[in-house]
Amino acid sequence: MSPLLSVQNLCKDYQVRQGLFRKPSTVRAVDGVSFDLNRGELVGLVGESGSGKTTVGRAILRLVEPTSGTVTFDGTDVIKARGASLRELRQKMQIIFQDPFGSLDPRRTVGAQIEVAFRIHRLHSSEERRRRADKLLDRVGLPRSAFERYPHEFSGGQRQRIGIARALALEPKLIVADEAVSALDVSVQAQIINLLLDLRDELDLTLLFISHDLGLVEYICDRVLVMYRGSIVESGPAQDIYCNPQHAYTRALLGAIPIPDPARKRQVLI
Ligand code: ADP
Numbered sequence: 001m002s003p004l005l006s007v008q009n010l011c012k013d014y015q016v017r018q019g020l021f022r023k024p025s026t027v028r029a030v031d032g033v034s035f036d037l038n039r040g041e042l043v044g045l046v047g048e049s050g051s052g053k054t055t056v057g058r059a060i061l062r063l064v065e066p067t068s069g070t071v072t073f074d075g076t077d078v079i080k081a082r083g084a085s086l087r088e089l090r091q092k093m094q095i096i097f098q099d100p101f102g103s104l105d106p107r108r109t110v111g112a113q114i115e116v117a118f119r120i121h122r123l124h125s126s127e128e129r130r131r132r133a134d135k136l137l138d139r140v141g142l143p144r145s146a147f148e149r150y151p152h153e154f155s156g157g158q159r160q161r162i163g164i165a166r167a168l169a170l171e172p173k174l175i176v177a178d179e180a181v182s183a184l185d186v187s188v189q190a191q192i193i194n195l196l197l198d199l200r201d202e203l204d205l206t207l208l209f210i211s212h213d214l215g216l217v218e219y220i221c222d223r224v225l226v227m228y229r230g231s232i233v234e235s236g237p238a239q240d241i242y243c244n245p246q247h248a249y250t251r252a253l254l255g256a257i258p259i260p261d262p263a264r265k266r267q268v269l270i
């Protein structure tokens with residue numbers, strides 16, 4: 001079967017002006033990135049801050065315009081899509097952000113924010129919207145009473161659940177999770193990751209899980225792509241990358257993972 005998403009030779013340049021009177025210079029944030037996501041796969045995109053991960057994630061959803069390269073989703077050219085076909089793509093691909101508070105409107109109820117996607121896409125009657133919003137709240141493990149409440153009444157983990165419910169509203173096929181758990185405590189991180197894993201099985205989702213934390217990605221992803229300065233320097237099954245990293249940068253990323261076993265730590269010290 002053809003991959004759900006295919007990214008070929010993606011490049012993105014940003015114009016940056018360092019001083020008021022200086023000429024703008026060009027920063028190549030993404031430099032020739034190519035990869036496929038197969039249907040149902042959970043792929044990790046890892047790399048240190050500034051390596052270009054967010055730019056890749058956003059370019060896939062056309063939230064930034066790439067400088068060159070192609071993105072094909074389910075046979076449709078994402079970069080060339082306009083009008084109705086772009087709207088359809090926007091239903092099928094969703095993003096979850098690191099900071100759900102920043103992406104939620106503090107003045108609107110949780111229910112209104114879940115339903116907004118239905119309104120934008122002119123889907124369903126008002127009763128059906130409510131029914132679907134209740135179902136989404138159930139699915140992400142929030143009480144139905146959350147519908148009438150405001151984002152500030154919830155904890156960080158619950159807000160991320162709201163963000164996930166909103167992302168699921170239009171029944172997407174692909175979710176890009178950009179540092180979706182990075183701001184959460186470790187125990188809450190595990191709950192949100194388990195939720196994403198359950199949803200993936202239940203809804204047959206394909207997930208691109210972006211993180212600077214290779215240790216986290218290793219446990220949950222089928223395959224890992226390692227980014228360094230705008231390029232993918234290594235890719236393969238998570239276990240192979242973890243046990244036998246080929247690139248010096250990947251080894252450095254792995255070296256940054258704390259070892260919880262004191263016996264192993266002592267061995268290293270001696
Ligand atoms: P990551 O998500 O891996 O931290 P980003 O994709 O956010 O990386 O950034 C990659 C590079 O592009 C960085 O050097 C960053 O400073 C630069 N960059 C990102 N967004 C912009 C922007 N809007 N304008 C200028 N430079 C940007």
Ligand code: MG
Pocket residue numbers: 053054055179
């Ligand atoms: Mg980022």
